[in-house]
Amino acid sequence: MPTPAPFTVALIQDGVAPTAAETLERTVVAIRDAHAQGAQVICLKELFNAPYFCKALDPSRFDLAEPVPGPTVARLAAVAAELAVVIVAPLYERQGPGLYRNSAAVIDADGTVLGVYRKMHIPHDPLFEEKYYFAAGDTADAHEAGGPGPLAQASGFKVWKTRYATIGVLICWDQWYPEAARITALLGADILFYPTAIGWHPAEKASFGDAQVNAWRTAQRAHAIANGVFVAAANRVGFEAEPGTDGLEFFGHSFLYDPFGRPLAEAGTVPATLVAQCDPSLIEETRRNWPFLRDRRIDAYGPILQRWIGR
Numbered sequence: 540m541p542t543p544a545p546f547t548v549a550l551i552q553d554g555v556a557p558t559a560a561e562t563l564e565r566t567v568v569a570i571r572d573a574h575a576q577g578a579q580v581i582c583l584k585e586l587f588n589a590p591y592f593c594k595a596l597d598p599s600r601f602d603l604a605e606p607v608p609g610p611t612v613a614r615l616a617a618v619a620a621e622l623a624v625v626i627v628a629p630l631y632e633r634q635g636p637g638l639y640r641n642s643a644a645v646i647d648a649d650g651t652v653l654g655v656y657r658k659m660h661i662p663h664d665p666l667f668e669e670k671y672y673f674a675a676g677d678t679a680d681a682h683e684a685g686g687p688g689p690l691a692q693a694s695g696f697k698v699w700k701t702r703y704a705t706i707g708v709l710i711c712w713d714q715w716y717p718e719a720a721r722i723t724a725l726l727g728a729d730i731l732f733y734p735t736a737i738g739w740h741p742a743e744k745a746s747f748g749d750a751q752v753n754a755w756r757t758a759q760r761a762h763a764i765a766n767g768v769f770v771a772a773a774n775r776v777g778f779e780a781e782p783g784t785d786g787l788e789f790f791g792h793s794f795l796y797d798p799f800g801r802p803l804a805e806a807g808t809v810p811a812t813l814v815a816q817c818d819p820s821l822i823e824e825t826r827r828n829w830p831f832l833r834d835r836r837i838d839a840y841g842p843i844l845q846r847w848i849g850r
Contacts, residue, residue: 543819546703548730548769549578550813552793552806554777555590559603562588563611567618569812574622576814579648579703582627584775585711585736586641589631591789594666594781601672604633607655612644620650625701627708629734631672632657641673641710643734648702658710659695659719666740666787669712698726704817711735714759714772718843724766725832729819733759733772738789752792764800767825767832769817771795776810798825 551569556562566587573581586592588611592600605611611630619626625648632642632655641658657676661669676695696719698707707728713719714733723731737755739748763770776791793806793813798821804813826832842848 542823543704543729545816545818546729547577547579547814547816548771548795549573549576549581550771550773550793550795550804550806551581551583552774552776552791552813553584553810554775554779554789555588559588559611563614567614570615570618570624570626571622573812573814574624576812577816578624578814580625580627580701580706580730582732582734582771582773583629584773585629585734586631587629587734590779591736591738591775591787592631593669593672594779594784594787596668596671601633601639604631604639606634607632607642607644608652612646612652615644616646616650616652619646619648623648623702625703625706627706627732627734629710634674639673640676641669643708643710643732645699645701645706645708647699653699653701654697656697656708656710657695658713660712660716662712666781666784696722696726698723698728704729704819707731709733711737714755714762717762717765720762720766720768720770724768728768729822730769730771730817731762731766733770735772735774735793736789737774738787741785741788744788748790752790756792756794759794760796760800763796763798764829765831767798767822767829769795769797769803769822776808798822 589603615626615628626646629643632640643656645653647653659676661673661675663670678695705727707723709719759770774791774793775789778788780786791808795803795815803815
């Protein structure tokens with residue numbers, strides 16, 4: 540079987556404008572700029588067209604959600620078709636009355652909405668009150684998966700065969716779970732995209748800021764190495780206030796790693812568009828020399844299905 544052609548990825552690291560409409564139009568400009576730099580597959584940040592509203596419990600913020608497909612996805616689908624680019628569009632999804640998800644629509648280069656990934660792991664921490672706003676992704680969602688085989692029918696993790704690459708999408712808190720990366724890699728992903736909204740509590744930044752960034756990057760670099768895939772994260776940047784708190788400072792540091800864990804592109808803490816080429820032949824090369832998938836003891840991993848197995 541011939542090796543797929545190289546594909547060029549763009550990660551758009553930015554903040555939000557005062558309104559969703561303005562943020563959307565700014566994002567379209569950024570997508571056009573990424574396309575002009577050669578990008579074929581473009582990933583936006585988590586909840587790209589909204590402030591990170593999960594910092595407090597406020598029922599009025601459910602009004603930020605919209606259906607998928609809906610007006611925002613339709614606008615991006617038109618841009619995708621015009622430019623012949625694939626877009627990963629993370630946004631707040633209203634799936635039904637009272638049912639909301641932290642989701643990402645995958646739009647192919649002809650404007651077709653291939654499907655939706657719904658965040659599987661939902662955090663609940665100070666200023667990250669996501670369990671109030673989001674239902675976790677369901678294993679029943681797997682019927683939308685682009686990947687074949689029984690595994691696709693047994694999990695909410697998915698891949699999509701786009702015009703340029705087979706891509707997997709996971710969202711933010713999913714990035715800490717090796718199981719999510721492994722399953723998505725086993726479904727056939729060439730690259731794992733992690734749209735993200737991660738930042739510092741300002742009071743903790745001096746003591747833990749560097750360690751938090753390093754841990755975040757190290758965990759995902761390990762996913763690239765352990766699975767022999769490309770891994771990319773698009774984070775947001777900027778300070779977002781929340782009355783009665785110190786707010787959150789989103790730290791950026793978006794990146795793209797190759798299957799050896801080598802950085803192909805890395806950003807700092809300001810808005811940026813990262814563009815880099817991914818060569819799928821590296822996946823084959825890495826897995827031949829580090830055959831981690833071959834040597835897995837799938838007969839011995841039953842205990843991982845338990846929440847806890849210690850005394």
